[in-house]
Amino acid sequence: MGIKMAPLSVTKSFRDLNRLDFRILSVIEILMAKHEFVPIEEIIRFMKYTEKKIQLSLKRLKKMNLVFIVQRHYLGTALTFIGYDALALKALVEKNVLAQLGPEIGAGKESNVHLGMADDGKEFLIKFHRLGKLDFRATRKSRTFIAEKRHLSPLYESRLSAEREHKALKALYTKGVSVPEPIVQNRHLVTMRIIHGQDLFRIRRSDFGSEEEIAILFQNIIQEVKKCVQHGYIHGDLSEYNIRLNEENYPVLIDWPQYVNTEELHAVEILTRDCQNILNFFERKFLVKIHYDMSEIIQILD
Ligand SMILES: Nc1ncnc2c1ncn2[C@@H]1O[C@H](COP(=O)(O)OP(=O)(O)OP(=O)(O)O)[C@@H](O)[C@H]1O
Ligand SMILES: [Mg+2]
Incomplete structure (x- = not known):
């Protein structure tokens, strides 16, 4: 209207x-x-x-x-x-x-x-x-x-x-x-502040040199998610649409209104889903197998 x-x-x-x-x-x-x-x-x-x-x-x-x-x-x-x-x-x-x-x-x-x-x-x-x-x-x-x-x-x-x-x-x-x-x-x-760069979902294989660079980006994202959890925050809607890459290709997590606190009832499920979304995106987009043990991040919740 x-x-x-x-x-x-x-x-x-x-x-x-x-x-x-x-x-x-x-x-x-x-x-x-x-x-x-x-x-x-x-x-x-x-x-x-x-x-x-x-x-x-x-x-x-x-x-x-x-x-x-x-x-x-x-x-x-x-x-x-x-x-x-x-x-x-x-x-x-x-x-x-x-x-x-x-x-x-x-x-x-x-x-x-x-x-x-x-x-x-x-x-x-x-x-x-x-x-x-x-x-x-x-x-x-x-x-x-x-x-x-x-x-x-x-x-x-x-x-x-x-x-x-x-x-x-x-x-x-x-x-x-x-x-x-x-x-x-x-x-x-x-x-x-504006994050100059691009949304994660737009990246292409050609934006990376080696497979190793792809793995590093994945690790950097997980690293930031971990820091959030350590400070009590879970994003709650994490996906390739809510991550921007800055000009150094470092991930920046955006779009936070639906965050949940780590003490909340479904924290484990929500955090698992957030990480799984990222994992799925990388595997789908780059046809690589990412070996990541989710329990590493979940245990921070205990
Ligand atoms: N700080 C920022 N710098 C540059 N671009 C941004 C920034 N924040 C958001 N954007 C761009 O605007 C888009 C929309 O922002 P955001 O994801 O926060 O809201 P949204 O997805 O519209 O919200 P909703 O999930 O409610 O639909 C992002 O996908 C991104 O492309
Ligand atoms: Mg968004």
């Missing part, structure tokens, strides 16, 4: 937003802690602007797809992902992290990845977490939505996901594990 393409629309509409528009967006955000759809009356009561000004602004915000307006037994409004993007991007601008939003360089099931540029011209990466779909027609859900403490709110879920990813990156980067250096996180956005 166009919602997933948010960031581009944001840059386009960003310039047209005034102070009141942003104020209203953040008031809606605050009141969404209480309501799935915020009664417009409550916004008017909350703000010191005239009703007419608020109505005009809401109309503009709706036109730019930054908010939904819905007619229930009251007239209500809620942020769209684009509206949430606008608030988060503005926060990054105000923290002097972001000067300009660049093009999209990747999109997964649950995220969009963009380039960002800082004041000093340095580029970095912005990952927009997008969990779930926003659909204002899903009326029947609205009661459980509040009862279950917002667990059905896609914006809230997306923020939790970004917080988890940032937390893992920060912990692991600080410990010297090969992961991207995190910069800041705001709402559903995570920013980090």
